[in-house]
Amino acid sequence: MSPGRPVPPPLAKPLPDLSSPAPAAVGRLAAAYGATSTHSGLVPLTIARRAPKEDDVEIAIEFCGLCHSDVHATRGEWRLPEYPLVPGHEIVGRVSRVGTAVSEFAPGDRVGVGCMVDSCRECASCRDGLEQYCERGNVGTYGVRDPRNGGELTQGGYSTSIVVDKRFVLRIPEALDPAAAAPLLCAGITTYSPLRHFHVKPGNAVGVMGLGGLGHMAVKIAKAMGAVVTVFTTSASKVGAAVELGAERVVLSKDDDAMDAAARSLDVIIDTVAAPHDLNPYLRTLRRDGALYQLGLPPEDMPPVQPGLLIRRRLTYSGSLIGGIAETQEMLDFCSAHGVASDIEIVRAGQLNEAYDRMVAGDVKYRFVLDTATLHEPSTEADA
Structure with a gap:
């Protein structure tokens, strides 16, 4: 564990069994790591994910890339965020459930979510497929109030699951290594x-x-x-x-x-x-x-x-700012066709704080990626 950081508390409540299907109207709890203050570091959390609506896709997250902007956001270096805050906007996983109006994706599909999970869908930029430049402001994957979902605070991919509108879900080609594909989304x-x-x-x-x-x-x-x-x-x-x-x-x-x-x-x-x-x-x-x-x-x-x-x-x-959803899908297909992926180092949940310190020090070649299967593991000073 990095010097000066407190030992993270245990999960606030037991996690549900996610192995069997649940009714579409039922939300779920997810294991996560996030910040509770500017100086808390990343600690284990349990967060609620909404029940999938008719246009939603629920994703069981496998990997999530660590971006330097995650460090700035959780430590309040750009602005003071609302806490608790679960970062992560380079998300790769498998579809676990879909809403009744979703035909583009099915359970088992490998998919991804990048830096945004919604936009106004009406302005000139959105109509042009440039949702990143939404003139009313796109809805970031974490740390933003989501007006289309009751003003809930979006929480990111350092977690076991996420629910996202189908319009902002990307198809990850099976030819891409899922862990190395995660940083492609940013x-x-x-x-x-x-x-x-x-x-x-x-x-x-x-x-x-x-x-x-x-x-x-x-x-x-x-x-x-x-x-x-x-x-x-x-x-x-x-x-x-x-x-x-x-x-x-x-x-x-x-x-x-x-x-x-x-x-x-x-x-x-x-x-x-x-x-x-x-x-x-x-x-x-x-x-x-x-x-x-x-x-x-x-x-x-x-x-x-x-x-x-x-x-x-x-x-x-x-x-230039990220890319729209259509262009991001184009990029993923291009990278698959040309064998392009990020050079990565996999980290476990208990190593996240150390990884943040290493990112600040420039000690990574070239991207860290969280294996979300380790989110259930207890955090100890030995592995953190």
């Missing part, structure tokens, strides 16, 4: 979407800034699209890893000569760096009509972009 679609928006095709030159959970997926997906990939990193220790992932070139961004040599060599750059950094040296590596997509969200202001760099070569500086 890191995968976050990097796929801007590459797809730029229409990356074979022979394009793609730059990737940063080689963490997002960056390693950007390299893999760009390579699968046929691009020639350059990785920018501040760390010489990551050169070998970048080449191993498929990068043709690695540029140490602190080396001015190396950056000068890369001038006007790239068509598009995917920026995954979440710390403040100067974009101007990277913009100089773009060709005419190139684009830099910002995916990392630094907590502080960035140095200003020099307008002349944009004007002289008609460059685009843009942001």
Whole structure:
């Protein structure tokens, strides 16, 4: 267990037997891990899941990826959330029950849930299949009040089950390893979407800034699209890893000569760096009509972009946020067809707090994934 964290309390009540079917009108309890305050760490909880409505899919969760945003959310680093809070928005499991109006999924299907579980469904963005940009605000998988379900607080995938409207459930191809597929539902679609928006095709030159959970997926997906990939990193220790992932070139961004040599060599750059950094040296590596997509969200202001760099070569500086449901399904099918998945390390429930500390320290290659079968295990200092 991480120093200074209390030993988690036992489950508040016994868990029901989920092995036999229950009437469709009956909700269920789920074992979970979540935070009860900004300083509680992740502790065992029992949460209630609603009974599936006619359009709902109930999922028995097998794996859930750990995203750095989970750390920020549970520790109240972005805003003070409502507690208890169960994180997790990279969910893979099997359908256990479906509502009466669901024909798209059946019990036993392997499915996934990503960063959102609903949207207004009416605004221009939703009608265009871009639910992530819902103009009334999409409903996040955890930590958000869900207006379509009585204002319940959404709780995420560090749990044994979840109930989600069929419109926000994704089909996981059986060819994908379910654990390695989980991070595709956040890191995968976050990097796929801007590459797809730029229409990356074979022979394009793609730059990737940063080689963490997002960056390693950007390299893999760009390579699968046929691009020639350059990785920018501040760390010489990551050169070998970048080449191993498929990068043709690695540029140490602190080396001015190396950056000068890369001038006007790239068509598009995917920026995954979440710390403040100067974009101007990277913009100089773009060709005419190139684009830099910002995916990392630094907590502080960035140095200003020099307008002349944009004007002289008609460059685009843009942001991108996950992807819509249709595009996320497209990404999953693409990854299945091209053998693309995340590089992961499986963690048990009792190791979640340690995994959070390791994520903050950058000690993961490249994504942690929770095996939810371990949620029933007692947490001890030995395994935490």
